[in-house]
Amino acid sequence: MLNIVLFGPPGSGKGTQSEKLIEKYGLIHLSTGDILREEIAKLTHLGKKAKEYLDCGELVPDKDIVNMVANQLDKEKSSSGFIFDGFPRTCAQAKFLRNMLTERETRVDIMIALQVKEEELIKRLLKRGKETGRPDDELSIIRNRIEVYERQTSAVIGFYKKMHKYAPVNGLGTIEKIFENIVDVVEKALLPPFSV
């Protein structure tokens, strides 16, 4: 099994790079943002509750997120691994993921953190907002999402650093070049211990 956490602020390219990783390694894409948007579209109880948080760029409570992720992991028991995109976003979520994977006798192999500076994030998200009409890609919500990332989510880096699983990757440049750098990091993480 190969489990990758693809981490980074909104607009850092997690969705784009996830697609390429799925193609290369045959993994299941677990994007909590995508699942929440589906729940909102289906007008479920969770969707109605989550919408209030997405509309202003705040985090959906950990309890709802971890239940949702547990359901997804249960649905895909026979997969060859996962890409976690947009999850975990808090240390509580990271601990929950570690426990869930330990129960399944597996682990996060690597946490890839895409590095992109703020002006570029805003530029990319405004462009995506125009192209896709995604409602939270609007300037004041974008600014709040970036602030929430700095305030609540960036602490997750420390969690994976302690476990020697943190791998920063430059998120600027062409999609292909960034992907090459990600693949290098993944391949190194797959090497058996002491072979480097």
Ligand code: AMP
């Ligand atoms: P994303 O598509 O990953 O940019 O997520 C869009 C929005 O969904 C975020 O701004 C949050 O409101 C919510 N969200 C997605 N993933 C999480 C998560 N792991 N924890 C809490 N809220 C989340």
